Amino acid sequence: MPDVVAEQIAIEQAHVDRVLAELEKAATRAEAVHTEGLSRGQFGRTVETGDAEGGSLFQRDALVYHAARRRSALDTQYEGLVFGRLDLDHAMGSQRPQETQPRANGQSGEQPAQRHTARGGDEREVRYIGRIGVRDDDYEPLVIDWRAPAAEPFYRATPAHPMNVIRRRVLRSRGATVIGVEDDLMVPEAPDDLVVVGDGALMAALTRTRGARMRDIVATIQAHQDEAIRASARGVTEISGGPGTGKTVVALHRAAYLLYSDRRRFESGGILVVGPSGAYTAYIERVLPSLGEESVILRAVGDVVDAIDTERLDPPEVARIKGSTRIRTLLGAAARGRVPDAPTEFRAIVAGHAVRLDARALDHVRAQVLRQHQRNAGTAAAQAALGETAWASLGIRGDREAKAEFLDRWEDHLDVEAFMKAWWPQVDPREVLLWLTDADLVRRHARRSVSPDEAELLAGSWRTALETATWSVADVALIDDLAARLGPVQDEPQEERGFYEIEELEDLSQYGVTEVQPVARTAEAKSTLVPEDPRGQLLAGRLGRPDEYAHVLVDEAQDLSPMQWRMIGRRGRHASWTVVGDAAQASWPDPVEAAQARDEAFGAQPRRHFHMDTNYRNAREIFEYAADVVRREVPDADIPRAVRETGVEPLVRPLGPEPLAATRAAVQSLLEEVEGAIAVITPHRYAAQLAPLDGEVGAGPARVHVVDPMSTKGLEYDATVIVDPEEITRESPGGIRVLYVALTRAAHRMTVLTGP
Numbered sequence: 001m002p003d004v005v006a007e008q009i010a011i012e013q014a015h016v017d018r019v020l021a022e023l024e025k026a027a028t029r030a031e032a033v034h035t036e037g038l039s040r041g042q043f044g045r046t047v048e049t050g051d052a053e054g055g056s057l058f059q060r061d062a063l064v065y066h067a068a069r070r071r072s073a074l075d076t077q078y079e080g081l082v083f084g085r086l087d088l089d090h091a092m093g094s095q096r097p098q099e100t101q102p103r104a105n106g107q108s109g110e111q112p113a114q115r116h117t118a119r120g121g122d123e124r125e126v127r128y129i130g131r132i133g134v135r136d137d138d139y140e141p142l143v144i145d146w147r148a149p150a151a152e153p154f155y156r157a158t159p160a161h162p163m164n165v166i167r168r169r170v171l172r173s174r175g176a177t178v179i180g181v182e183d184d185l186m187v188p189e190a191p192d193d194l195v196v197v198g199d200g201a202l203m204a205a206l207t208r209t210r211g212a213r214m215r216d217i218v219a220t221i222q223a224h225q226d227e228a229i230r231a232s233a234r235g236v237t238e239i240s241g242g243p244g245t246g247k248t249v250v251a252l253h254r255a256a257y258l259l260y261s262d263r264r265r266f267e268s269g270g271i272l273v274v275g276p277s278g279a280y281t282a283y284i285e286r287v288l289p290s291l292g293e294e295s296v297i298l299r300a301v302g303d304v305v306d307a308i309d310t311e312r313l314d315p316p317e318v319a320r321i322k323g324s325t326r327i328r329t330l331l332g333a334a335a336r337g338r339v340p341d342a343p344t345e346f347r348a349i350v351a352g353h354a355v356r357l358d359a360r361a362l363d364h365v366r367a368q369v370l371r372q373h374q375r376n377a378g379t380a381a382a383q384a385a386l387g388e389t390a391w392a393s394l395g396i397r398g399d400r401e402a403k404a405e406f407l408d409r410w411e412d413h414l415d416v417e418a419f420m421k422a423w424w425p426q427v428d429p430r431e432v433l434l435w436l437t438d439a440d441l442v443r444r445h446a447r448r449s450v451s452p453d454e455a456e457l458l459a460g461s462w463r464t465a466l467e468t469a470t471w472s473v474a475d476v477a478l479i480d481d482l483a484a485r486l487g488p489v490q491d492e493p494q495e496e497r498g499f500y501e502i503e504e505l506e507d508l509s510q511y512g513v514t515e516v517q518p519v520a521r522t523a524e525a526k527s528t529l530v531p532e533d534p535r536g537q538l539l540a541g542r543l544g545r546p547d548e549y550a551h552v553l554v555d556e557a558q559d560l561s562p563m564q565w566r567m568i569g570r571r572g573r574h575a576s577w578t579v580v581g582d583a584a585q586a587s588w589p590d591p592v593e594a595a596q597a598r599d600e601a602f603g604a605q606p607r608r609h610f611h612m613d614t615n616y617r618n619a620r621e622i623f624e625y626a627a628d629v630v631r632r633e634v635p636d637a638d639i640p641r642a643v644r645e646t647g648v649e650p651l652v653r654p655l656g657p658e659p660l661a662a663t664r665a666a667v668q669s670l671l672e673e674v675e676g677a678i679a680v681i682t683p684h685r686y687a688a689q690l691a692p693l694d695g696e697v698g699a700g701p702a703r704v705h706v707v708d709p710m711s712t713k714g715l716e717y718d719a720t721v722i723v724d725p726e727e728i729t730r731e732s733p734g735g736i737r738v739l740y741v742a743l744t745r746a747a748h749r750m751t752v753l754t755g756p
């Protein structure tokens with residue numbers, strides 16, 4: 001390493017060491033303050049309200065405590081706690097930049113960094129930027145949180161608008177050790193005392209090997225990305241752009257920024273991130289913790305509703321019917337309709353009167369009650385309405401006392417109670433879909449909203465659910481729709497759950513009885529048992545009311561069906577939104593209908609839009625190949641500019657008569673060329689044949705993954721092998737758009753194996 005670089009690294013290491021030492025010291029001290037604060041019962045209040053009683057010293061210690069706590073979350077597996085340095089000269093501009101003013105709400109506790117009197121004169125200042133803010137004993141910032149206003153010039157300064165920055169430096173670290181520095185100069189010439197080293201941090205970040213998990217980009221966020229990250233927390237922020245333009249990673253940094261800018265609102269209200277698959281959530285799950293944030297909920301679209309988590313996709317023609325809002329006619333009618341196997345007649349002697357109600361009368365009462373009540377909350381209303389109808393059916397007029405006596409008996413009549421249990425049971429929304437395994441019933445309820453063939457397809461798909469004991473991803477939104485119609489399943493009245501018996505039995509412990517078996521389990525306990533039969537598995541767990549969030553972030557938004565938008569909308573009724581997508585990668589075929597459902601989910605909130613036009617993922621050679629393919633069928637595709645070249649064109653080879661051998665050969669040469677993960681992206685037709693390649697490769701973590709095109713959405717690999725692109729187009733719901741997704745997953749190398 002040249003001496004000059006080593007010298008610069010040593011300078012930065014000294015500062016990093018000082019920060020870490022300060023944090024250690026602060027953590028110990030703050031722990032003591034915290035314990036004392038808790039015992040005085042004042043800690044939380046003082047931090048939140050800035051209560052004068054606590055005094056500023058106490059408040060400072062509280063802030064330090066929180067910083068120290070977050071530091072422990074940022075363990076050494078994450079890169080540098082301190083990753084940036086700005087050298088500013090305030091004499092450059094006529095006044096200090098506004099960004100360095102303290103925040104009005106004081107949430108962050110960040111103040112502008114201290115001015116260092118550097119060799120250059122009074123107006124020179126050094127600011128260090130890190131994942132968290134740290135102050136010294138005098139309350140002076142040693143490191144500024146990357147989200148603080150004072151850190152903004154680190155991301156926004158350019159030679160055209162230097163924002164008083166002379167030099168921006170990125171520190172590369174491994175754990176607590178600084179291993180490199182990369183500088184960008186914002187002025188034509190560096191002052192004598194400022195050394196400039198490195199080839200640029202961005203290129204270094206883009207060239208490196210891709211791991212199994214997405215990394216944060218906190219050290220190299222670009223100015224246009226920073227604008228989207230720091231956009232107002234209110235309303236709807238839409239981020240569009242082609243493949244690899246950083247939409248996902250920007251959106252995740254935005255989530256961290258929102259937590260910083262208004263922690264009270266977003267931590268207590270919650271932030272929900274919805275993505276396309278479990279593989280996607282696993283891929284991005286490290287980004288927020290690496291930024292010190294653990295409180296964001298990540299969900300795949302098949303995992304949004306409690307108690308259900310599925311990845312199974314319906315065939316495209318079925319998913320299309322289930323995703324469209326026209327399915328609501330069917331769901332509404334089924335939810336309002338008769339419960340299959342429920343009695344169609346009521347007969348009993350009540351208060352000496354023989355009562356008989358036929359199917360029509362029962363249907364009439366049901367319809368009347370459901371006009372005002374969700375079914376699961378309407379049991380009492382249904383019983384009362386039935387009583388009125390029963391009395392009316394007797395044809396007795398004017399005898400108020402007899403009616404009162406009749407209704408009084410009706411209320412706790414054993415026959416009525418037994419009838420109500422069978423006629424008006426609590427209905428789990430999932431059961432309704434199981435009723436619809438009967439194509440005739442689907443046809444009857446759907447009326448003209450689906451064709452007879454479609455009715456058969458739908459019923460068949462729910463029979464598949466029963467056979468496989470799994471719901472499909474599209475079913476989840478239907479279950480959520482039904483849950484909103486039916487209301488949550490009500491618990492049995494308490495005395496039927498054996499609570500009294502448990503309480504009495506518990507007293508026996510005084511007499512040496514150590515084990516107590518309740519006579520009946522609570523509903524919660526039931527849900528933890530996994531039933532063996534497929535029907536039981538499909539109905540396992542409880543569906544509660546949907547959780548609502550303060551902010552909802554939707555990635556790969558172009559893929560959401562209208563029904564999925566409605567499902568997510570129920571979780572964001574009072575939320576602000578960040579929505580990320582690229583129409584050219586869509587697998588949902590009807591963008592107009594989806595846009596309507598999306599607009600309903602957002603409501604009348606203001607919207608702002610950011611467009612990303614630089615592809616940071618794919619080498620230029622790979623991306624040009626993919627762009628040529630998509631342009632043929634999607635002439636208006638949003639094509640970004642790829643910034644990195646490798647000099648290696650994608651290899652195109654025939655798949656030939658031995659797909660496994662051809663694919664293995666392609667994988668083997670890629671294994672020698674790249675260090676990280678390789679995906680074999682295959683259509684369904686070859687999936688079983690190519691399965692032996694999955695996890696192949698001797699030592700270390702498996703590097704080769706055999707995956708279907710849809711499950712690569714949002715992911716990236718060092719290299720890919722694309723198996724039979726034409727077949728991928730043929731079998732996929734989005735056709736060529738899904739092939740385009742597959743062709744834009746590789747960072748460094750791609751081999752395309754063309755089919756027969």
Ligand SMILES: Nc1ncnc2c1ncn2[C@@H]1O[C@H](COP(=O)(O)OP(=O)(O)OP(=O)(O)O)[C@@H](O)[C@H]1O
Nearest residue numbers: 217220221222243244245246247248249616617714
């Ligand atoms: N400023 C940056 N510095 C370093 N790496 C970046 C930067 N911006 C984006 N990247 C990298 O580019 C790659 C693509 O980013 P990301 O997955 O967020 O793109 P995307 O627009 O969501 O892609 P797609 O639509 O294809 O799923 C990631 O590896 C990301 O870390």
